[in-house]
Amino acid sequence: MAVSTPVLAVVVLIYLIVIFYLGLLGYRRTNETEDYMVAGRKINPYILALSYGATFISTSAIVGFGGAAGAYGMGLLWLTFMNIVFGIFIAFVVFGSRTRRMGVNLDAVTFPEFLGKRFQSRFIQGFSGALVGIFMPLYAGIVLIGGARFVETALSINYDVAVLILAIIIAAYVITGGLIAVMYTDALQGTLMFIGMGLLLIFTYIKLGGVTEAHQALTNMAYLVPEKLVASGHMGWTAMPELGSQIWWTVVSTFILGVGIGVLAQPQLAVRFMTVRSSSSLNKAVLVGGPFILMMAGVAYIVGSLSNVYFFDNFGKIALEVANGNTDLIMPEYINSAMPDLFVVLFMLTLLSAAMSTLSSQFHIMGTSIGHDFYKEFLKKGKGKTTSDVVTKIGIAVTIVVSVVLAYVLPISIIARATAIFMGLCTAAFLPMYMGALFWKGMTKEGAISSLIIGTFSSLSWLIFVHEKEAVPLGISQALFGNATLLSGVWTVVDPILVATPISLITAVVVSLKTKPPSNKHLKKCFNKIK
Known part of the structure; x- marks a missing residue:
């Protein structure tokens, strides 16, 4: 049942007014490059935790992974566990404080700049x-899909129009207000x-x-699992898939590990560690971030799975059948059918918030990566500050x-x-280098560069030539070698993160051990303690 009432119009209007007010507030407080890039390094723990969590948990989690739970079941709750342990506790307590300290010492204002200055490259x-x-637009595109699918279902408006409306609204406050505006609205x-997920x-x-x-x-509905899914290892919506089966590898390697560990190397999340006043703020943020992720991800996966009960009781069909095989429609269909108007x-508003909070951060980091990191620091060798600010805003657009x-x-x-693809790519490319930057003084520039390149191309190569979900539709392997995938059997369902990340890590260690370590003077500057 589509919602079309004056109440909806009033609520959405009030919501947008508040969002644009916060964006204006961010614009007024953005006076310098540091304000635009890292929010002036004075964000309080509550805003940090909610901004981090709202950026991390987008419509990809609520709509995409909620829909995946509708198909595969509650085994995805292990991803919630990973999100909290790696995405909050390890990220804030272990990685966050060192990132903040080193970021201040090196005067880094973006994640790529942090890595570049640490290794003097x-x-x-x-x-x-x-x-x-180049690759984050894929992630941003699927977040747009998640938000637009719900708006399409709830308001009975054209999907293409819904996508355009979301993009225009977010662009308005990201381009002008920088990271301060992004974090306030987050x-x-x-x-x-x-509140929405709790209800x-x-x-x-x-x-x-x-x-x-x-x-x-x-x-009790396990007998309703389609034969095709049973043959692939599905054992019911309250059980893990059969160990080693195709669905088991998808759920464990792609979803649970790919996203659970991949969060540690997300540029739009890591940069938030450089926005707080002190390391103690990061520890305080854990107390807010942990429950937030539990409510966001945990509820999405539980409700997505349970939607099967509602659909079968009311329509005699499981969730996948109601959504015509499109897992991205399971959550929108369930909410619009089962919930009060x-x-x-x-x-x-919950899903708009999830989409807008993540997209605003993605657009901000993509713009700064293009304008500041690639254009100003790489192409222009650090020259042309004013021009780089313009290029950053053009990059966002x-x-x-x-x-x-x-x-x-x-x-x-x-x-x-697509969420798992992007997070897996970031993990292989950035995580070994990022860990080395924070915890190993012996990691060299050559080791970092080798790890970055090998991690990037081994991840992409596995996607293009081996991982069946991408290799088959892309058709590159078929065109070049006459085979849909270069390997067969279980390898075709093993996610790239399990192959590319170890290769990247080994490369970083081996090359670093065989090359000259950085100077003690630079290391002292990097690891100097601050409050």
Whole structure:
């Protein structure tokens, strides 16, 4: 049932007014490059935690992975565990404080610049910036898809129009207000997301007769799993897939590990560690970030799985059948069909908040990667400050256009997979170098460059020539070698993160041990302690 009431119009209008006010506030407080890039390094823990969480948990988690849970079941709850352990605790406590300290010592204002200055390499900064600028539009495109799919279903408007509206609204405050505006709006959007997901969980259990009843009903539906999925290892929505099966490898290597570990190397998240006043702020942020991720991701995966009970009870079909095989439509269809109209209005704001908070951060980091890291620091060798600011804003505009185009052309059921692709690429390219930058004084510039290049191209090569989900539709392997994939059997379902990241890590260690270490003077500057 589509929602079309004066209440909806009023609520959305108020929401947009507040968002643009916060964007204006960010614009007024953006006076210097450091304000635009890292929010003046004075963000408080609450805003940091909500901004980080709202950026991390987007419509890809709620719509994409919620839909994947509707197809594969509650095994995805292990991803929630990984999100909290790696994405919050290890990220904030272990990586965050060192990133903040080193970022201040090196006067770094972007993640690529942080890596470039740590290893004294403009190539690392430029290559990293280009990598983000080229491949992050894929991630931004699927976040747009997630938000637009719900708006399309809730308001019965054309999907293409919904994509365009979202992109224009976000561009307006990101281009002008920088990271201060992004983080202020993220905090509000994160709060709305927390409330919306909490109510969704409560209403779902009420609708299905209670917690125990809902889960037992889902367990009893195991016999309804389609034969094709059973043959691939599906054992019911409350059980993990059969060990070693095709679906097991997809759920474990692509979703749980690909996204669970991949969060540590996300440029748009790592830069937030450089926005706070002190390391103690990062520790305080854990107390907010942990429960936030639990509510966001955990609820999405539980509700996505339980949607099967609702659909079967009311329509005699499982979630995949109701969505015509498109997992990206499972959550929108469930919410619009099962929830009260007023809640649909609130949840539309929840999903708008999830989409806008993540997209604003993505557009900001893509613009700064192109304008500051690639153009100014790599091509112009650090010259032309004013010009780089203009190029940054042009970069944001261009990447927005590319993201919108991708939202129009990407295939169905792409949200969860594309998220894992981008996070896996970042993990292979950046994580070994990032860990070396923070924890190993013996890692050299040559080791970092080798790891960056090998990690990038080994990840992309595995996607193009081996991983079946991408290699088959791309058709490059078939065209060049006459085979859909270069390897066969279980290798075709092993995610690139499990192959490319170890190769990248080994490369970093071996090359660093065989090359000259950085000077003690530079290392002292990098690791100097600050408050």
